[in-house]
Amino acid sequence: MSTSDAKRWTVLVPVLLAGMAAGLIVAGLWDGRPSGNASEAALQALEPPVASDSAAGGVPVMPVSYEEAVTGTARAAQQGLPSLSSAAARVRPAVVGIEVEGFREVASTQLQIPEEFRRYFQFPDEDQQQGEEPYRQRVRGEGSGFIFSPDGHIITNHHVVDGAEEITVTLPDKRRYDAVLVGSDELTDVAVIKIETDEELPTVALGDSDMLEIADWVLAIGNPLQFDFTVTAGIVSAKGRSLNIGPTDGNVNLGIQDYIQTDAVINRGNSGGPLVDLSGRVVGINTAIASQTGLYEGYGFAVPINLARAVARDLIEYGRVRRSWLGIQFQSQPVGADIAEARSLPYSPPIGVLVTTVTPGGPADEAGLEVDDILVKIEGEPIDTGGELQTMVSTASPGTRIEVTVYRGGNSRRAGRELTLTVTLRERPADTSAPQVTEEESDADRLGLEVTDLDRDTARELGFSGRGLLVEAVEPYGPAWDAQFRNGGFVLMEVDGEAVPNLQAYERVLEGLETGSYVMIKTWIPGQDQELTVAVKVR
Numbered sequence: 379m380s381t382s383d384a385k386r387w388t389v390l391v392p393v394l395l396a397g398m399a400a401g402l403i404v405a406g407l408w409d410g411r412p413s414g415n416a417s418e419a420a421l422q423a424l425e426p427p428v429a430s431d432s433a434a435g436g437v438p439v440m441p442v443s444y445e446e447a448v449t450g451t452a453r454a455a456q457q458g459l460p461s462l463s464s465a466a467a468r469v470r471p472a473v474v475g476i477e478v479e480g481f482r483e484v485a486s487t488q489l490q491i492p493e494e495f496r497r498y499f500q501f502p503d504e505d506q507q508q509g510e511e512p513y514r515q516r517v518r519g520e521g522s523g524f525i526f527s528p529d530g531h532i533i534t535n536h537h538v539v540d541g542a543e544e545i546t547v548t549l550p551d552k553r554r555y556d557a558v559l560v561g562s563d564e565l566t567d568v569a570v571i572k573i574e575t576d577e578e579l580p581t582v583a584l585g586d587s588d589m590l591e592i593a594d595w596v597l598a599i600g601n602p603l604q605f606d607f608t609v610t611a612g613i614v615s616a617k618g619r620s621l622n623i624g625p626t627d628g629n630v631n632l633g634i635q636d637y638i639q640t641d642a643v644i645n646r647g648n649s650g651g652p653l654v655d656l657s658g659r660v661v662g663i664n665t666a667i668a669s670q671t672g673l674y675e676g677y678g679f680a681v682p683i684n685l686a687r688a689v690a691r692d693l694i695e696y697g698r699v700r701r702s703w704l705g706i707q708f709q710s711q712p713v714g715a716d717i718a719e720a721r722s723l724p725y726s727p728p729i730g731v732l733v734t735t736v737t738p739g740g741p742a743d744e745a746g747l748e749v750d751d752i753l754v755k756i757e758g759e760p761i762d763t764g765g766e767l768q769t770m771v772s773t774a775s776p777g778t779r780i781e782v783t784v785y786r787g788g789n790s791r792r793a794g795r796e797l798t799l800t801v802t803l804r805e806r807p808a809d810t811s812a813p814q815v816t817e818e819e820s821d822a823d824r825l826g827l828e829v830t831d832l833d834r835d836t837a838r839e840l841g842f843s844g845r846g847l848l849v850e851a852v853e854p855y856g857p858a859w860d861a862q863f864r865n866g867g868f869v870l871m872e873v874d875g876e877a878v879p880n881l882q883a884y885e886r887v888l889e890g891l892e893t894g895s896y897v898m899i900k901t902w903i904p905g906q907d908q909e910l911t912v913a914v915k916v917r
Contacts, residue, residue, distance in 0.1 A: 465597055466609045468658030471580035472525040473651060474549055475601040476534055476557075476571075478542035480517050522600030522651030523547070523571065524660060526690075528578035530555075533690055534650030535665055535681075536562045536569045547573050550607060561693030565701070566772075567665055567681060568689040569650075582652060585659030587682035590614050590638065598642035598664050598678060600651025612642030618763045619679060620710065636765030637679040638662045644678030653680040662686075688773040702774050703806035704767075705740020706733050706747060709912075712763045713752055716913040720874070720896035721788040723752065730754035730785065731764045735908060745801040747784060750900070750911050754796070755783035776805040789875040790895045824888055825899070825914050826856020827863075829870055831880055837869075840904045845879035846871040849901075857915045871909065872900035891916045 521538030525531070532547065539545055545557040555573035562569035573579075590596075594614045602608050616639040638653065644664050653662035662680030692699045709732040718728035730752040736743050747753075753761055757780055761767050774780065779802050788794025823829070828851040836848060846869040852858050870878060874897040878884040891897060893916055900911045 462595070462597060462609075462611055462656070465654055465656050465658040466599065469524070469582050469597075469599055469652060469654050469660070470607060471550055472582045473599050473601075473607060474523050474525060474532060474547050475606055476521045476523050476532075476538055476650060477546045477548070478519045478521075478539055479544040479546075480541045481543065517541075520601070520604070520647055521649040522647065522664070524582045524650075524652045525579050526581055526584060526660075528581055530573040530575055530579055531560065531690075531694065532557070532571050532573065533663060533686060534569050534571060535663060536564050536567045537665075538650045539569050539571060540564070545571055547571070548606075549579075561697050561699075563689050563693065563699045566685060566689050566699075568663065568686045568693075570690050570693045582654075583659045584683055584687060585655055585657070585661045587638065587661045587684045590617065590655070590661055592616065595656050596640055596642055596661065597654045598640065598644050598648060598651065598680075599654060600644075600648035600664055602643075602645035602647040604647065608648075610643035612640045615639040615641050615677060618765050620763060620765050636682060636685060636763070636769040637665070638682055640678050640680065641676065642678060648678070653683075682769065685769050685773060699772075700776055701772050701806045702776050702778065702803040703741065704771050704801065704803065705737040705742040706753075707735035707737075708733050708753070708764055708767070710764060716896040716915065717752075717898070720790055720898045720913045721752065721785070722790065722793040723785060723788065724793060725754065725760075729760045729762055731761060731767055732911070733784075734910065741801050741804050742782075745782070745799045746797075747782070747799060747801075748786065749909065750898075751784040751786050753782060753784050757781055758783075771803065774803055776803055778803045787875065790892065790897050791874075791890075823885075824857075824891065824893075824917050825873075825897075826853040826858040826860075826917070827851070827870070828853070828866065829881070829884065832869060840869065842869050842902055842904070844869075844871060844902065845877070846902065847878055847881065847884055857917055861912055861914050868904060869902040870899060871902055872911075873897060874899075893917060 519538065519542075521534060523532040523534035523538070526533055539559055539562060542559070545559065547555045547557045549555075555575065557571040557573045560570040560572050592614055596612060596614055598610045598612070600608060619637040619639045638661070640653065642653070644667050648664045649666075651664045652660040653664055655661050661683050663683070663686050664678060664680050666679045667677065689699055713723065713728045713730045713732055715728060717723070717732060718725070723730070733742075733747060733749055733751045733753060736747055736749055753767065755761060756767070756770050759770070761770075771780075779800055781798055782801050783796055783798050785796055786794050827849050829847040829849050832842070832846055832848040837843070849866045849868050849870050851866040852863045870884070872878060873884065873887045874891060876883070876887045878887060895916050896913045897916055898911055898913055900909055902909050
């Protein structure tokens with residue numbers, strides 16, 4: 379072989395070997411793997427999904443049980459997850475956008491006009507504007523709603539249409555209608571509007587919000603931030619939430635607070651839109667968000683549809699809400715471990731709401747309810763929050779007889795007793811005074827209070843006609859301070875269910891209290907002219 383031939387073979391052999399290797403790889407005869415962690419399982423996972431239609435050559439995909447999933451013996455299947463598209467599709471034709479326009483009175487001194495424009499357009503000087511008549515400023519807003527009857531009745535939020543002089547509804551097919559306000563209820567933030575059309579309109583189905591469970595899937599649907607028909611998904615995070623929103627009297631909230639909490643995204647413009655379960659039934663009205671920015675930060679809140687249904691029925695039939703009235707006021711916070719311990723409440727976890735005022739001559743008063751009762755059940759159903767109590771009472775028709783179970787008496791040393799009373803609800807009078815503040819608390823010495831005997835002159839100045847001790851000061855960061863007392867000047871009447879008409883009686887009660895226990899104290903607050911009962915921890 380010549381030198382040139384040898385050189386030629388030296389070049390060709392490596393090329394031929396490489397070609398053979400490539401051929402073996404293509405033929406599947408040699409397991410030629412690239413470097414790394416590639417495996418058949420990983421490559422299989424990246425394959426396109428097999429069609430579920432067996433006629434197309436695929437294998438039908440079946441739902442996966444938990445046992446199969448954790449053992450790895452079953453194939454993952456999208457069909458095993460809840461379907462959200464069908465629920466959204468059922469609701470979509472009936473979800474509407476709402477635009478409102480109105481006017482508000484603005485004082486002329488609120489006009490922020492730069493000085494150069496003021497001179498050019500000959501506006502009066504700022505000091506000359508004082509005392510001028512206010513002017514009307516145009517206000518526009520938007521929200522959502524849903525058609526629940528084929529004749530054009532729509533549910534939305536009170537705050538969406540409040541003060542509106544013009545209401546325009548836009549259907550999903552872009553048709554626009556002028557709407558009229560049928561009725562609106564500020565306490566529940568529910569409103570009903572109506573559009574006129576000759577055809578039957580698509581509607582949503584109303585579900586049962588009482589059947590919702592924590593962690594159930596829900597969809598929030600509406601027109602947030604001017605994006606029409608937006609769907610977000612989440613779960614029910616909590617029920618019976620109380621929020622510091624709605625109408626107030628002083629620093630007391632008057633609204634019915636029984637919200638569904640969800641982590642489905644809700645933003646401005648979602649208000650009034652439906653919260654929907656997986657069957658496509660409306661279970662709530664998207665109403666509020668917990669936010670420091672005005673945009674979604676994690677949780678939204680919806681009015682339960684069972685409450686909204688009762689309100690809407692009254693608004694359509696009577697033009698107002700015929701709200702049943704129990705005739706009590708109660709502590710806004712539900713009964714917790716502190717009150718339960720101080721009253722030896724035999725429920726774990728604690729339930730109930732603490733009655734702070736009973737309206738004389740009202741339904742509760744006639745049935746025998748008393749101040750300091752803990753209302754634990756209505757019709758045998760436990761009451762966990764004041765919102766639940768408000769909802770159960772307000773959704774019942776006036777004249778309804780209900781059985782109320784209360785826990786009466788009890789202190790840190792002995793249990794009280796349960797009573798079942800029958801209350802006949804009445805329609806709430808228009809002149810019923812609003813609830814008063816009920817969350818201040820008081821204690822003494824071991825309770826963080828400085829007290830003295832109450833003489834007649836001081837009692838007369840305070841407007842107090844009973845017997846008790848004058849609280850002169852509250853110790854900073856003591857037990858009473860932790861119970862939100864900051865200043866003295868109120869009367870201490872009872873400690874742990876025992877009257878304390880003088881220092882001797884008070885000291886005797888204190889000696890019998892166990893360190894670390896909670897006791898109830900009854901106080902009288904000048905200016906509010908009412909008795910308040912709260913729990914304080916003994917040190």
